[in-house]
Amino acid sequence: MTTDDGALLSAWRAGDRGAGKLLFERYYDSVVRFFRSKIDHGSDDLVQEVFAACVAGSDRLRSAASFRPYLFAIAHNVLRDHFRRRQRVGETVDIGEESTLQDLSPGVSTLHAEAEEQRLLLEALRRIPLNYQLILELRYWESMTTAEIAEVVGAPHPTARSRLRRAHELLEEALQRLGEAPARLASTQANLERWAQQLRERRDPSV
Structure with a gap:
């Protein structure tokens, strides 16, 4: 077959x-x-x-x-x-547009990460609105195109592209608010796709 x-x-x-x-x-x-x-x-x-x-x-x-x-x-x-x-x-x-995972599921603990940059990324994701967190996860964990993301969230393709850009901005702001060392922040931002892939593998139930 x-x-x-x-x-x-x-x-x-x-x-x-x-x-x-x-x-x-x-x-x-x-x-x-x-x-x-x-x-x-x-x-x-x-x-x-x-x-x-x-x-x-x-x-x-x-x-x-x-x-x-x-x-x-x-x-x-x-x-x-x-x-x-x-x-x-x-x-x-609160399921409003600005609700974060911290608001919606405060009992969900952050997954232990082997690298500090991974832990930082997970914590930052929990601090941005869930709608934007989902977009980043679809892009980096599921390797979706913006056209596919648009289908998932029920938005026009140009809107999905702009939301992805905004999601990156919000993630960067969340990383800054966590107050980590500048070098570690720079490493997390520069290696976002790599850290996300490693976290994806760690969250895979089959691994």
């Missing part, structure tokens, strides 16, 4: 459950990582919710090549719904 996303998706939509299973296995770890870095409990339920919604809405896919952004768009919506549910049951959760 051909194993590229497009062929698997076409086979799945034609009724081949095995093709759908292969697609889910391919992206399962990424979806798990997406949630475990943002909530303190219940991530497994949210992962199952994402894949159930993926199956239910597969006919809405515009093209076979759009599966990955389609999947992460669902994960994005499920995450926001999760915080809204917490708000409805009386938790003091």
Whole structure:
């Protein structure tokens, strides 16, 4: 069987459950990582919710090549719904545009990082609005293009590009506010993609 996303998706939509299973296995770890870095409990339920919604809405896919952004768009919506549910049951959760992960999930501890620069990056990400944190994670942890990011967040492509630029600015400001030594800040900023890739590997449930 051909194993590229497009062929698997076409086979799945034609009724081949095995093709759908292969697609889910391919992206399962990424979806798990997406949630475990943002909530303190219940991530497994949210992962199952994402894949159930993926199956239910597969006919809405515009093209076979759009599966990955389609999947992460669902994960994005499920995450926001999760915080809204917490708000409805009386938790003091603010899901506004400026909400950070520190506001939404203060119980999620920062992952221990082998390098100080990695720890600094993780802490800074928690201090910028979640909407911008997600964009940076999609860019650096999932290696998405700005066009794919636009699909995930439901914004026009030029808007996604401008949000990515703004996310970098906010991250740099957060790094500055942490008050670390200038040399360490410079190292983190200059090696953002490398540190992000190393953190991605450390958060991978399969590693």
